[in-house]
Amino acid sequence: MPWIDAIAADDVEEEDVIRWDHDDKTYVIIRSPDDEFFCTAGLCTHEHVHLSDGMVMDHEIECPRHNGIFDYRTGKALRAPACEHLSTYETKKEGDRVFVNVP
Amino acid sequence: MSDAAQPHSEISSTRDYSLTGASSRQAEEVGLAAAEWYHSDVPRKTMKAMMKRRDGPALRDTAIWIALHILFAAGGIYFWGSWIAVPFWLAYGVMYGSASDSRWHECGHGTPFRTRWMNDVVYHIASFQLIRNPVNWRWSHARHHTDTLIVGRDPEIAWMHPINLFLKALAFVGFVDTWASFKTLARNSLGMLSDDEKIYIPETEWPKAAFWARVHLALFALTALAVLLMLANGMGWKSAIPILLIGGPRVYGCWHMVLTALLQHGGLPEDVTDHRLNSRTLYMNPISRWIYWNMNYHIEHHMFPMVPYYALPALHDEIKHDLPAPNTSIWDGYKEMMGAVMKQRRDPSHAVRKTLPPTAKPYNEFLHKHVPDRSDAG
Numbered sequence: 001m002p003w004i005d006a007i008a009a010d011d012v013e014e015e016d017v018i019r020w021d022h023d024d025k026t027y028v029i030i031r032s033p034d035d036e037f038f039c040t041a042g043l044c045t046h047e048h049v050h051l052s053d054g055m056v057m058d059h060e061i062e063c064p065r066h067n068g069i070f071d072y073r074t075g076k077a078l079r080a081p082a083c084e085h086l087s088t089y090e091t092k093k094e095g096d097r098v099f100v101n102v103p
Numbered sequence: 104m105s106d107a108a109q110p111h112s113e114i115s116s117t118r119d120y121s122l123t124g125a126s127s128r129q130a131e132e133v134g135l136a137a138a139e140w141y142h143s144d145v146p147r148k149t150m151k152a153m154m155k156r157r158d159g160p161a162l163r164d165t166a167i168w169i170a171l172h173i174l175f176a177a178g179g180i181y182f183w184g185s186w187i188a189v190p191f192w193l194a195y196g197v198m199y200g201s202a203s204d205s206r207w208h209e210c211g212h213g214t215p216f217r218t219r220w221m222n223d224v225v226y227h228i229a230s231f232q233l234i235r236n237p238v239n240w241r242w243s244h245a246r247h248h249t250d251t252l253i254v255g256r257d258p259e260i261a262w263m264h265p266i267n268l269f270l271k272a273l274a275f276v277g278f279v280d281t282w283a284s285f286k287t288l289a290r291n292s293l294g295m296l297s298d299d300e301k302i303y304i305p306e307t308e309w310p311k312a313a314f315w316a317r318v319h320l321a322l323f324a325l326t327a328l329a330v331l332l333m334l335a336n337g338m339g340w341k342s343a344i345p346i347l348l349i350g351g352p353r354v355y356g357c358w359h360m361v362l363t364a365l366l367q368h369g370g371l372p373e374d375v376t377d378h379r380l381n382s383r384t385l386y387m388n389p390i391s392r393w394i395y396w397n398m399n400y401h402i403e404h405h406m407f408p409m410v411p412y413y414a415l416p417a418l419h420d421e422i423k424h425d426l427p428a429p430n431t432s433i434w435d436g437y438k439e440m441m442g443a444v445m446k447q448r449r450d451p452s453h454a455v456r457k458t459l460p461p462t463a464k465p466y467n468e469f470l471h472k473h474v475p476d477r478s479d480a481g
Contacts, residue, residue, distance in 0.1 A: 016151065047137055047249055055154045055409055057217070064409050066245045067213045079213060081245045083305060 019052035045084035126255025141467035143422040161215035196356020203232040205396035234284035238312040291316035370443030372454035377467040378405040385430035427457030
């Protein structure tokens with residue numbers, strides 16, 4: 001799977017999220033409070049709402065419409081109405097760029 | 104402040120509010136189901152600050168709420184047999200039967216406490232107080248947020264046409280709702296879900312719905328047993344105390360919940376995709392706001408359900424330039440709502456349409472011309 005140059009590290013603040021669209025698919029890239037980068041599917045598994053408008057708190061991301069919560073490190077759904085897990089993708093930081101390994 | 108809305112379509116007085124009927128199919132066909140809704144612009148940095156969760160405010164308010172339960176119940180029991188007990192029971196009823204609704208609502212969203220289990224504990228306690236199956240209502244409320252006041256999609260529409268004012272008045276004492284709630288719990292406890300419940304509750308959650316219905320019924324059975332034991336021990340009228348404490352306040356203390364809940368969407372249009380059109384923000388006295396946990400900022404809550412109750416006043420200040428002017432009081436809200444409701448009894452297509460300030464973006468109405476004609480529905 002190819003590594004894609006996705007965003008500049010400074011595009012997203014610590015403990016925040018940014019939308020990233022690639023190849024007709026939508027993702028979110030999350031910068032954790034400890035300055036690590038993570039990438040998950042961009043839509044909530046409950047009703048396909050964009051998670052980029054949601055909230056990052058510690059290692060969780062919360063859907064903006066129904067407050068479903070996921071662990072963005074593993075994609076695990078933690079709180080209803082989110083029941084299905086999120087897909088996650090590898091990331092790496094090189095210089096000031098963040099790369100994502102997408103299918 | 105407002106003028107009458109032009110009807111979006113010819114809508115008959117009979118509509119199909121079930122989630123399995125013609126209105127549901129029509130809503131899906133025209134794109135009203137799970138539609139994109141209007142949101143006021145709020146800078147990400149500002150929104151992040153407002154969404155921030157803290158345990159402090161909710162712990163403080165929950166501690167006060169619990170303390171008031173204890174204080175009023177103790178007063179009611181201590182002064183039993185004297186008229187002085189009455190105001191204590193009335194106040195206890197409001198804590199139990201009304202303030203619980205906003206705690207249920209907010210903790211269902213998971214927003215008041217930063218610590219998740221605290222939201223869950225208060226959610227379950229408040230669900231029990233309100234005789235609501237905590238599973239069913241979590242999912243029905245999610246649907247209410249997806250499809251607010253979309254006929255055939257929203258299971259929580261309070262004002263259904265044709266409007267029965269007698270039943271609405273009766274709701275201020277909760278006999279009918281309480282009876283209906285017990286019937287639902289009994290049905291759920293047997294593992295039976297209604298057709299509508301099966302629509303909005305995923306199958307994986309059905310066993311949980313049955314489990315919690317059984318837990319609630321068992322607790323109510325214990326309450327009834329306590330009454331019987333007290334009667335058997337010759338305690339007379341004092342035997343009513345367990346019911347005044349548990350279950351009963353859903354009847355005699357729900358009036359404030361109904362008073363505020365009816366205002367949320369009453370008299371406003373169905374089948375629109377802009378919460379500024381179908382939800383009502385109003386100012387109210389600080390006691391009601393505390394009981395209601397700031398849900399008087401109802402447009403703001405629907406637009407941004409991630410914002411906890413204690414940040415809603417700040418959110419209101421941030422976006423009020425984009426919202427219709429709030430009603431100035433509960434009384435002002437009722438004047439507006441009841442004026443519209445009385446017209447809706449003759450013409451169900453009537454609805455309040457509030458004027459936006461010049462600083463606001465226009466209403467999001469591109470879908471509304473497609474709202475289905477329901478003249479044959481029902």
